[in-house]
Amino acid sequence: MRLTIPPAMEGRKTEGELFAGSGGVLLGESRTNHEGRKAILLVRGLEDTSELENLIATMGIQVVENIMQPGKVSPGSYFGTGRLELLKETLQIKTEPFKDVSLIILHANATPRQLVTINQILGVEVWDRVRLLLALFSSHASSVEAKTQVRIAQLLADRTILREAVSIQTTGERAGYGGEGATALQTVISSLNRELTALRKRLSKHAHSTAIRREQRRKQGLKTVGLVGYTNAGKSSLFRALSGKNVLIEDKLFSTLEPTIGQMEKTPRILIADTIGFIDNIPNVALASFKSTFAEALESNILLHLIDASDSIEELQRKYMTTNNELNQRLSESEVEAPLHSVLVFTKMDECNEEQRHHLLEWANETAVEHAHFISSLSGEGIEELRRSIFSYLFGNPQNILVKNVVSNEAQKAIHTLYSNGFVSKRNDTENEVSLEIWISENELLKVLNQFPKMIEHK
Ligand SMILES: Nc1nc2c(ncn2[C@@H]2O[C@H](COP(=O)(O)OP(=O)(O)OP(=O)(O)O)[C@@H](O)[C@H]2O)c(=O)[nH]1
Ligand SMILES: [Mg+2]
CATH class of the missing domain: 3.30.70 (Alpha-Beta Plaits)
Structure with a gap:
């Protein structure tokens, strides 16, 4: 289903521009391919931008300039309106590399107010971290369910922008949209709400049927091994090594969005569930629609928590903490019993030398990890031992x-x-x-x- 501009807003370019940052929903666009677009990245303070840049690169978007501005985030406009006016001039440059820049990306989870203000000043599409992730999810979603989940998350994000715009119009903070502007926006919000209701119904039907399937598997005495971890940790690669089933493996963040269930090779009584990875700092509301996706892995008899051993200890610690916190949060929300065993699995060991192995062991000891496995899906190291341990944990x-x-x-x-x-x-x-x-x-x-x-x- 596509949302289009209601009659009252058609031809009103200002409103169209105002909501370009809302992922194109108001424009009736459902763009999922952003390959080849040019963007400017705005960073407030001295932050490590490598992960966000990785996400941007995954989508094939080129960052032509990375503007870092020291100091505190401006609550209304992230960068301060003076600096944004200067940026507006940059956007008007018609020579390379600034020619055709169509996107501003913020290195933050921004408020609706900040997104609307920046969009109004610069007149181009504006994404914060959450919007970038949702756009990435949308370009990787292939099943109807994954598409529905992403669409719900995007509509929820858009609704916050629309509500902000209504509030700006009704409080008269920004003139120039005419008296009927707020009413037109309300119409858009209503039709967005209708789409949300329909999509949620479809999703809950799907969640219900997958829950029944899980229950049937349990009754048949089947056991499940859930794979969880930060995005790109090597979950799908281990899934393939254990199940022999071919799945998408890419050096990209969020290659996997929908759950895949496979039988452990030669052992049809044990099933493995591969699913979406975790990442730092995604607000709960953005992930609420992914509940049923997480359930496939969380409602398992053993959880394998995968950690990319080729990362530095600091990076690995950060990803471990994020995954752990997210897991606990999801477990507490889903009302399922915590799996019997939670086991740490260090992946990509083929990329680690002796010194790194030593550091990993030290870290595992300090973190008081009881069970840890060291594997490589590429070389096969540790896979057979892991398989035997899975049997032991389960039976x-x-x-x-x-x-x-x-x-x-x-x-x-x-x-x-x-x-x-x-x-x-x-x-x-x-x-x-x-x-x-x-x-x-x-x-x-x-x-x-x-x-x-x-x-x-x-x-
Ligand atoms: N060297 C090496 N690379 C690996 C290993 N396992 C996975 N990789 C690489 O790591 C990258 C991510 O692997 P995936 O298996 O897709 O990781 P994932 O956790 O499923 O990633 P998402 O689904 O995107 O969250 C790919 O480039 C893999 O080839 C391994 O044991 N050794
Ligand atoms: Mg994957």
Whole structure:
């Protein structure tokens, strides 16, 4: 569904420009490809802009100038109106590299007031960090559900801008939009609300059916391993290494937006869930519509928290904290029980030398991490150990069991009970006996041994 300008606003260029920063919604645009656009980045204070620049590069947008201005953020306009007027002149330069700059990006999560003011002064589209992320999500979303989720988040962000504009008009802070301006805006807000209601209905239907599917899997005795971590941590690569299933792997932030479920290779009872990554500082409202996406990974029996070991310790610590905080937040919101085990997995170990490995171990000790795995999906290092640990976490340690007199009903019952209480990874049948390698908890094993004392031998 597309929103278009209501009749009262058509032809009123000022309003069109006013809302260019609202992701084009009012203009009826649903642009998802921003490749080749030129932008100017505004940074207040001395901040590390590398992550934002990475996100921008991922979208194929070229930053022609990075303007850093020391000092405090101006509450009304981020940069101060004087500086913005100067920038307006820069935007009028018709020579390279400033020719055709169509985007201003702020290195911050801006307020609606700041976005509207900058847009009014400069007359070009303005994004803050959240809008940039939403535009990126929108260009990577491929399924109907992912598109719906992103659209909801974008509409919510747009609504804050529209409300701000209504408030500016009704309080008369900015003249020049005419008396009917606020009413026209209200009409847009109403039609946006209608679209929101329809999209939310569709999404909640989808969330409901995926929740039913998860419940069915649980009833069938299937176990799930959820992969979580900061964006680009290597989740999809590990998913592929464990499941053998081909998924999109890219050196891009947020390559994965929708959950993918796959069976662990050769072990159909264990499912793996790959999903969207985390990133610093996304306001909750922007992610509210992604709830069902997170649920696939969070409602699992084990959570593997992936950490990119090729990062510096400071960077890794920052991403670890963000992921941990976000995880706890999502878990508390989703009313699901926290998974039984949460395990740290250091990825990309092939890129680490001995010294880095040593630092990682030190960090893991200091962070009081109980279980840590060191893997490389590229070289295969640690993958088999991780797979075996997953079996242990889910079912218990491996035991060798001999079931005798297999033709008897009692023995068949014993085999059935073993299969439903543990995970059989090897089976050898002879005429009269079956030997099993089974991953089972000591408790369960004891119960089965007591139930079938004559039939089962624990080797
Ligand atoms: N050297 C090396 N690179 C890896 C390894 N695992 C992943 N990568 C690279 O890291 C980048 C991100 O990998 P993905 O598996 O897409 O990461 P992700 O966590 O799924 O990323 P998003 O879905 O974007 O959040 C890709 O360029 C991968 O090739 C590894 O074990 N070693
Ligand atoms: Mg991925």
